[in-house]
Amino acid sequence: MAVNLPLPSNLLPVPGIELGFAEAGIRKANRKDLLVMRLADGATVAGVFTLNRFCAAPVQLCKARSGNKIRALVVNTGNANAGTGEPGLAAARETCVALAALLACDAEQILPFSTGVILELLPVERVKAGLPAAIANLKSDNWQAAAEAIMTTDTQPKAASRTAQIGGKKVTLTGISKGAGMIKPNMATMLGFLATDAGVSQALLEKLVKDAADQSFNCITIDGDTSTNDSFMLIATGASGLQVTSADSPEYATLAAEVLALSQQLAQMIVRDGEGATKFITVTVEQGASVAECRKIAYSIAHSPLVKTAFFASDPNLGRILAAIGYAGVDDLDVGKLDLYLDDVLVAKAGGRNPDYREEDGQRVMKQSEITVRVRLARGTHAATIWTCDLSHDYVSINADYRS
């Protein structure tokens, strides 16, 4: 069902990182549900996390360990360990203690991640029992299996690699992501991991991950539901020999562009695999007075169930887009100046139906699997783009059946 989402191929190992997985039976038997990522000494790690006030126990630990010398990340699926109070925090800590003992490091050097059902206690004994198997198969070329091990309602693993020449060194970047529902990341998404063998100082890496998230994972939405577990992690091992030390250097600029390109690719993969998705929709709002108002309008369109079902039906019932623009909360918006395009088709002009608009033209674009909605506000120079998908019968089926 995914929309133009290729299976991962040509995934490149990132020197300085090994990945191991296990079938721990956390919720269901016979599926990869546990992932360990071991980092070489000297790697730096930075992340951005959900702003949901019910942020999960592992997210709370990750935030507290920000800036520590991290040696491993551990991810389980099948249980979000969110809405679990103190027992949930204890379970997350216990997982880290067990892994630290196996890897001969400190528990404070482990970052835990969980994804799955909320409001149920993590079966920590099963997680711990799975760790030795995951460590036994640690390998640098396990990225495909790692992408599979973090899937929940995803229909496909999501992963990609890039290489670049930076400062005379060959630098590799590989990332994985998961998520198909409860997707409207606010700071990050649930879950994304991007590793590079570039070396980046902790302070610089914090900036890099935030900038990349803001233009990638923070620009997607499937259902408007911000998860309790969203996390996007950037890992820099330094094994390539490149050390980036200044945000003003050409090396930083190139690396940031590579990280952003890969982050956007991983974020868009989540939308392409959105629960029940049949269309991939790009919403661009231009000529706004601020980026914030452009984002507000773009999200309003991207979240409207009426707009999303019209896309599912390939029905050019485009007045629904105007309605969503109108209630976006931009109180001084002069709709009399606004233009609406569907790909190259000018649908509404100066706030009303374009006299030259023909329903056949709208119909033609609506039938495509990739569609761009473009809104021109004629009140400034700012713009924003959000990626989303349609709302289909399968979204309802998937979410009415998810736990059973």
Place this chain on the structure above:
Amino acid sequence: MAVNLPLPSNLLPVPGIELGFAEAGIRKANRKDLLVMRLADGATVAGVFTLNRFCAAPVQLCKARSGNKIRALVVNTGNANAGTGEPGLAAARETCVALAALLACDAEQILPFSTGVILELLPVERVKAGLPAAIANLKSDNWQAAAEAIMTTDTQPKAASRTAQIGGKKVTLTGISKGAGMIKPNMATMLGFLATDAGVSQALLEKLVKDAADQSFNCITIDGDTSTNDSFMLIATGASGLQVTSADSPEYATLAAEVLALSQQLAQMIVRDGEGATKFITVTVEQGASVAECRKIAYSIAHSPLVKTAFFASDPNLGRILAAIGYAGVDDLDVGKLDLYLDDVLVAKAGGRNPDYREEDGQRVMKQSEITVRVRLARGTHAATIWTCDLSHDYVSINADYRS
């Protein structure tokens, strides 16, 4: 498909108002799609209207005519006359001019209303051609037919009556409403008309309609889509002999309570007939620091597609409610103090799963057709209630097929 929504019965004429309808063929043949409400001399009318920036042409005219001595209201379905620019305004004006000629009044004394598809020009000739038939059958006991004449995707007409003794006079109130999708009124809903034979001055009626809307139509949501045409109108004919002249009088208090009760009944009828609805959900947030934050959290729960599909499935996957509370945007919310009830079942206590909570208890409540979600924030004395419905396959079907 409607949830515990009885067919209208015992609708009472309101002295001072006559209603007439026609089959004007505006979008489809052989269905009532045009309504005229003629008011006796001396009636006052006040309304609240959508805050959608793309507010429809008729809404713009209604706002401009606020406070005029209104003699008639005219409503068409099948076309919203929104997103239609200047030609749309001209069409709405032309409708009023035609009706004014037939009723021997001024066009400025007519309020027009439209509901239906957005971004298509109103076929004004068909509307005008239908007016004589509507006027020919003007009667005071046409409320049932009037409720039918304003339906679009509604599966049932929505109407109710009340009577009260106020200031020694018998006062009658009858109202009709419509709407099943694009429902998250912001000031009012699409469409509600409530008439009484109490006499109320224009200034007092403006207050009365606003107060009633804030606690009725502004407390419901089906899909979070605020329509371009929402209008809630209160008509006071004065034919009962009662004249209410002060907001501090006991007569005003009684009348306001009656108007509110009927408004809530009409608003809840819209939710019960929500597109594809199988459950009627009351979301109450208590012990908040302000009404605004309680409403924010209640709407966040009521709009979450994941929460709504869980209700559809009768699946007590209640962590989704915690997630929706967490991303509602109350930034200083201490989730560690929060309790969550499903009817009388305490699901989450102090931010985590209640140790005594048993899934069977949640399951029992989720299977009901009427469910109350109660959230206690433990941070203040304010509260808010929102009424909503679930998200089912039929919602997608209805909105994927609406225009065809």
